[in-house]
Amino acid sequence: MDPQLSPDSYSHQIKKETWKHTLLLSFQSLGVLYGQLSTAPLYVFGTIPAKDILSEETAYGLFSFIFWTLTIVSLLKYAFIVLKADDDGEGGTFALYSILCRHAKVGLLPSDRTANEVTHYEAGSPFKIKVESRARRAIAKHKSSHYLMLFLALFGSCMIIGDGVLTPALSVLSASKGLQRSLSDMSHIFSSSESRQESISKDFKRYVPVPSACVILLCLFMLQHYGTHKIGYMFAPIIIIWLFLISGVGIYNIFYWNHHIIYAISPVYMYKFIRNVHVSSWRSLGSIILCVAGSEAMFAHLGHFSRRSIKITFICLIYPVLVLCYAGQAAYISKNLHVEDFNHLSESVPRHIRHFFIVLSLLASAVGSQATITASFSIINQCLALGCFPRVKVIHTSDKINGQVYIPDINWLLMVLSLAVTIGFRDITKIGNATGLAVVSGMLVTTCLMSLVIALYWEKSLAESVCFLLLFGFIEASYVSACMLNFHKGAWYLVVLLMFSFTIMLAWHYGTMKKYEFDLQNKVSTEWLTDLSPGLGVSRVPGIGFIYTDIVMGIPAFFSHFITNLPAFHQVLIFVSFKSLPVPYVHPSRRYLIGRVGPKKYKIYRCVVRYGYCDRIRDTDDFEEQIIRSIGEFISLEENDLESLTSPEGRMIVVGKPSSSQDGNALIPMDDTISNMSPAGFANNETQVSQFNDISERGNGPVKRKKVRFMLPADSPKMRVSVREELQELVDARESGTAYFLGQSHLSVRDGSNFLKRFLIMTYSFCDKNCREPPVALNIPYAALVEVGMVYTI
Incomplete structure (x- = not known):
C-alpha cells in the first residue's frame, strides 16, 4: 500500500514506535485488551x-x-x-x-464502475489490483x-x-x-x-x-x-x-x-x-x-x-x-x-x-x-x-x-x-x-x-x-x-442477539445499496443542467450552493426535481460526494478530488471526499472551508493540467489539504465570527424566507458560527488573469451566502414484492427515521438547509 x-x-x-512507547502501550493493553x-x-x-x-x-x-x-x-x-x-x-x-x-x-458496498474509476483515480494509484491469479478470477466471477x-x-x-x-x-x-x-x-x-x-x-x-x-x-x-x-x-x-x-x-x-x-x-x-x-x-x-x-x-x-x-x-x-x-x-x-x-x-x-x-x-x-x-x-x-x-x-x-x-x-x-x-x-x-x-x-x-x-x-x-x-x-x-x-x-440467547443485530446490518446495507442504485438509474446528464436549463428560464442567484449526493457522475434526481419546481440555483454550485474506500485511512493530502461539471463558464464543480473506515472526516467543523480552499487550489492547478481542460467530466485532480497558501496560488483564509441571522443564498425567495420564519417561531435563536473569510493573494506574475478572476468570483459567492441541499429519501416497495424485500425495506426505513441525522447536516444552520423530498420506489 x-x-x-x-x-x-x-x-x-x-x-515506528520506540521501546518506550511499546512498553507504554503494553501497560495500557493490560487494562483494556487482556482483561478478558x-x-x-x-x-x-x-x-x-x-x-x-x-x-x-x-x-x-x-x-x-x-x-x-x-x-x-x-x-x-x-x-x-x-x-x-x-x-x-x-x-x-x-x-x-x-x-x-x-x-x-x-x-x-454501494458503488459502480464509474465511481470506482473516479475515486480510485490518481497517478500510481495504490488501489490497482495485483496481477490476477486463477483464484482471483474465479472469486471475482462468481457473485455468490x-x-x-x-x-x-x-x-x-x-x-x-x-x-x-x-x-x-x-x-x-x-x-x-x-x-x-x-x-x-x-x-x-x-x-x-x-x-x-x-x-x-x-x-x-x-x-x-x-x-x-x-x-x-x-x-x-x-x-x-x-x-x-x-x-x-x-x-x-x-x-x-x-x-x-x-x-x-x-x-x-x-x-x-x-x-x-x-x-x-x-x-x-x-x-x-x-x-x-x-x-x-x-x-x-x-x-x-x-x-x-x-x-x-x-x-x-x-x-x-x-x-x-x-x-x-x-x-x-x-x-x-x-x-x-x-x-x-x-x-x-x-x-x-x-x-x-x-x-x-x-x-x-x-x-x-x-x-x-x-x-x-x-x-x-x-x-x-x-x-x-x-x-x-x-x-x-x-x-x-x-x-x-x-x-x-x-x-x-x-x-x-x-x-x-x-x-x-x-x-x-x-x-x-x-x-x-x-x-x-x-x-x-x-x-x-x-x-x-x-x-x-x-x-x-x-x-x-x-x-x-x-x-x-x-x-x-x-x-x-x-x-x-x-x-x-x-x-x-x-x-x-x-x-x-x-x-x-x-446458547439460544446468542442466536436471538445474532438475529437482531444481523437483521439491522443486513437491512441497512440492502437499503443503502438499493437507494444508491435508484440514484444511479434516475440521475440526469450534466447537459440537462448546463445546456437545457437556460431554456427553462432558470436564473442564477448570488452565493454558493452545496449539493450533497452519493453519485459522482451526473446530476442527482432530487436536485433536478428541485430545479424543475423552483427554477433557480446559485452562481457557484459544488456537488459534494463522500466515498468510503476499503482502507483504514486516507491521508489529508489525497483526500479531495476536484473536477468541473460542464464548461468552465458555468462555475459548477464536483468534490469527491475520500475517507477510510477509521477516518473522522465528517466530524470536522471546518469542512466547508476545506472544500472552498481545495477548489481554490484546483483552479490554480488546473491551468497547468492541460488534460483536465480538454477531457470530459470525470477527469479530476487530487488536491491536498491546502496550506496557508504562502506560494500565492490558493486562497488566504481569515477567521471571522458571524451570526447566521438570515437564510443563505435564496435571501429573496419567499419559500426560503417562510421556512426560516417557521424555524424561528419554534424557538431556534441565531446560531453563532465561526466563519472563515477568504482573500486573494497579492498580485503575482505567476497567476493568470483568468485564474484570478475565477478565484475572485468564488470569494464573492462565498461572501453572498451559502445554501446546502440534501436529498430526503422515502423508500417504498413495489406492489408484488416478496416478504423478505418488504421486511428489509421496512427495517431500513425504521432505522433511517430513528437514527442520527446524516453527518453533513449536523453543523449546518437550519436557515441555510434545503431538504428535497423524494420517493424511491424499490
Missing part, C-alpha cells in the same frame, strides 16, 4: 457442571485441552499469524474483509462468493457484539458468586445454629450475586466515555496485581495439591478424554473454549495499540501466567472432588487471602469486560463507515490513535442487554454456554477470511491456505459442535 494513504499522525507513529483473557479463569471451570467432572483423570484431560487450546489458538494462530494481517494498523473482521475487497474484487464473504464479515461482527453483551455479565456474575461464597462463610462464623447457617447461606445465594453484579456493570459502562487511553491507565494496575495473584495461587496449588498435573500437558490425556467421551463430557468442552475468550480482541484492538506491544505482552506475561493458573486450579480440582463448588476458582485460593482475592476478582471482572466493549465500538465504527450499520454518534477519544472510539448509543444498548442477561439468567453456566458459542463462532469466521487473505493477499500457495483452514477450522468446528449441545441451556 502507498504509505501516503496512511495518516502520518496515526498508524505510522505506532509502526486474564479473568477467564473465574468461569472456565466454573461453568462446567460439577457432576461432569467425575474423576482425577477428567481434570487432567480438561487441563490438557486448555493448555493446547491456548497454545494453538491464542499463541500460534493469533499472536504469530493473524496479527500480521493488519490493514495498515487496523484489525478485526472488517479489516480482513476490506483487504479482500481491495485485492480480490469482492466488494458489495461476494455475498458469502459479506455474510461472513457481518456474521463475525455480530459475534463480537454478542460477546460484548455476554462477557460483562458472565465475568461480573462469576466474581459475584465468589463474593456470595465468602459472605456465606462469614455467616457460619457469626451464627451458631446450623439451621440458621443454612438459611443465611440460601439467602446469600439468592440475593447477593445479581444485585452486586448489576451495580458493577452500571459503573463499568458509565466509565466508557473516558476513552480507552484513560481507562487503560485506570485498569492496568488492577490487572497486573490480579495476574501476579493468580499465578502465585497457581504455583502454590501445583506444589501443594498435585505437582503431577504438569504431565497433563501431554496430548495423550486429550486422547484419553476423547476415547472415553460421551455427550455430557463433550458438552463440557463448550466451557473450555472460554479459556481463549479475548484472543479475537487481540486482533480487533490493533487500531488501539500496536502489533509489537500486543505480541510481547501476550507471549512474555499473559500466556505463562494463564498456564500456571489453570494448572494450579486443575491440581486443586483433582484432589478435592468431594468439596462443594470445587470447580470455582475462589475455592482453590488459600483461606487466609480469600477475602482479598474476592475483592480483587470483583474489580478484575469489571476490567475483563473492557476488551469486548471496546472491540464492539471498533467493529461498529468500521461497519458504519462501510455502510453496514445505521448512523450513530462516534466520539474519537484520542488525537494520536484514531482507532480509539466511544459510541454512546451502543454503550447504553450493551449495558441494557448485559443487565437483562444478568437478571434473566442468574446462572453463569447458561451465560457461559452462550458466550462460548459467540467466541468460537467469531474465531471460525476469522479463520475462513484469513485463509483467503493468505491465498489472495499474501499470495501464498493454495496448500498453505488450505492447511491453515483445516488445522484451525477443525479445532474450532469441534468446539462449535460442543457448544451447540448446550443450545437449550442458554
Whole structure:
C-alpha cells in the first residue's frame, strides 16, 4: 500500500514506535485488551457442571485441552499469524474483509464502475489490483462468493457484539458468586445454629450475586466515555496485581495439591478424554473454549495499540501466567472432588487471602469486560463507515490513535442487554454456554477470511491456505459442535442477539445499496443542467450552493426535481460526494478530488471526499472551508493540467489539504465570527424566507458560527488573469451566502414484492427515521438547509 494513504499522525507513529512507547502501550493493553483473557479463569471451570467432572483423570484431560487450546489458538494462530494481517494498523473482521475487497474484487458496498474509476483515480494509484491469479478470477466471477464473504464479515461482527453483551455479565456474575461464597462463610462464623447457617447461606445465594453484579456493570459502562487511553491507565494496575495473584495461587496449588498435573500437558490425556467421551463430557468442552475468550480482541484492538506491544505482552506475561493458573486450579480440582463448588476458582485460593482475592476478582471482572466493549465500538465504527450499520454518534477519544472510539448509543444498548442477561439468567453456566458459542463462532469466521487473505493477499500457495483452514477450522468446528449441545441451556440467547443485530446490518446495507442504485438509474446528464436549463428560464442567484449526493457522475434526481419546481440555483454550485474506500485511512493530502461539471463558464464543480473506515472526516467543523480552499487550489492547478481542460467530466485532480497558501496560488483564509441571522443564498425567495420564519417561531435563536473569510493573494506574475478572476468570483459567492441541499429519501416497495424485500425495506426505513441525522447536516444552520423530498420506489 502507498504509505501516503496512511495518516502520518496515526498508524505510522505506532509502526515506528520506540521501546518506550511499546512498553507504554503494553501497560495500557493490560487494562483494556487482556482483561478478558486474564479473568477467564473465574468461569472456565466454573461453568462446567460439577457432576461432569467425575474423576482425577477428567481434570487432567480438561487441563490438557486448555493448555493446547491456548497454545494453538491464542499463541500460534493469533499472536504469530493473524496479527500480521493488519490493514495498515487496523484489525478485526472488517479489516480482513476490506483487504479482500481491495485485492480480490469482492466488494458489495454501494458503488459502480464509474465511481470506482473516479475515486480510485490518481497517478500510481495504490488501489490497482495485483496481477490476477486463477483464484482471483474465479472469486471475482462468481457473485455468490461476494455475498458469502459479506455474510461472513457481518456474521463475525455480530459475534463480537454478542460477546460484548455476554462477557460483562458472565465475568461480573462469576466474581459475584465468589463474593456470595465468602459472605456465606462469614455467616457460619457469626451464627451458631446450623439451621440458621443454612438459611443465611440460601439467602446469600439468592440475593447477593445479581444485585452486586448489576451495580458493577452500571459503573463499568458509565466509565466508557473516558476513552480507552484513560481507562487503560485506570485498569492496568488492577490487572497486573490480579495476574501476579493468580499465578502465585497457581504455583502454590501445583506444589501443594498435585505437582503431577504438569504431565497433563501431554496430548495423550486429550486422547484419553476423547476415547472415553460421551455427550455430557463433550458438552463440557463448550466451557473450555472460554479459556481463549479475548484472543479475537487481540486482533480487533490493533487500531488501539500496536502489533509489537500486543505480541510481547501476550507471549512474555499473559500466556505463562494463564498456564500456571489453570494448572494450579486443575491440581486443586483433582484432589478435592468431594468439596462443594470445587470447580470455582475462589475455592482453590488459600483461606487466609480469600477475602482479598474476592475483592480483587470483583474489580478484575469489571476490567475483563473492557476488551469486548471496546472491540464492539471498533467493529461498529468500521461497519458504519462501510455502510453496514445505521448512523450513530462516534466520539474519537484520542488525537494520536484514531482507532480509539466511544459510541454512546451502543454503550447504553450493551449495558441494557448485559443487565437483562444478568437478571434473566442468574446462572453463569447458561451465560457461559452462550458466550462460548459467540467466541468460537467469531474465531471460525476469522479463520475462513484469513485463509483467503493468505491465498489472495499474501499470495501464498493454495496448500498453505488450505492447511491453515483445516488445522484451525477443525479445532474450532469441534468446539462449535460442543457448544451447540448446550443450545437449550442458554446458547439460544446468542442466536436471538445474532438475529437482531444481523437483521439491522443486513437491512441497512440492502437499503443503502438499493437507494444508491435508484440514484444511479434516475440521475440526469450534466447537459440537462448546463445546456437545457437556460431554456427553462432558470436564473442564477448570488452565493454558493452545496449539493450533497452519493453519485459522482451526473446530476442527482432530487436536485433536478428541485430545479424543475423552483427554477433557480446559485452562481457557484459544488456537488459534494463522500466515498468510503476499503482502507483504514486516507491521508489529508489525497483526500479531495476536484473536477468541473460542464464548461468552465458555468462555475459548477464536483468534490469527491475520500475517507477510510477509521477516518473522522465528517466530524470536522471546518469542512466547508476545506472544500472552498481545495477548489481554490484546483483552479490554480488546473491551468497547468492541460488534460483536465480538454477531457470530459470525470477527469479530476487530487488536491491536498491546502496550506496557508504562502506560494500565492490558493486562497488566504481569515477567521471571522458571524451570526447566521438570515437564510443563505435564496435571501429573496419567499419559500426560503417562510421556512426560516417557521424555524424561528419554534424557538431556534441565531446560531453563532465561526466563519472563515477568504482573500486573494497579492498580485503575482505567476497567476493568470483568468485564474484570478475565477478565484475572485468564488470569494464573492462565498461572501453572498451559502445554501446546502440534501436529498430526503422515502423508500417504498413495489406492489408484488416478496416478504423478505418488504421486511428489509421496512427495517431500513425504521432505522433511517430513528437514527442520527446524516453527518453533513449536523453543523449546518437550519436557515441555510434545503431538504428535497423524494420517493424511491424499490
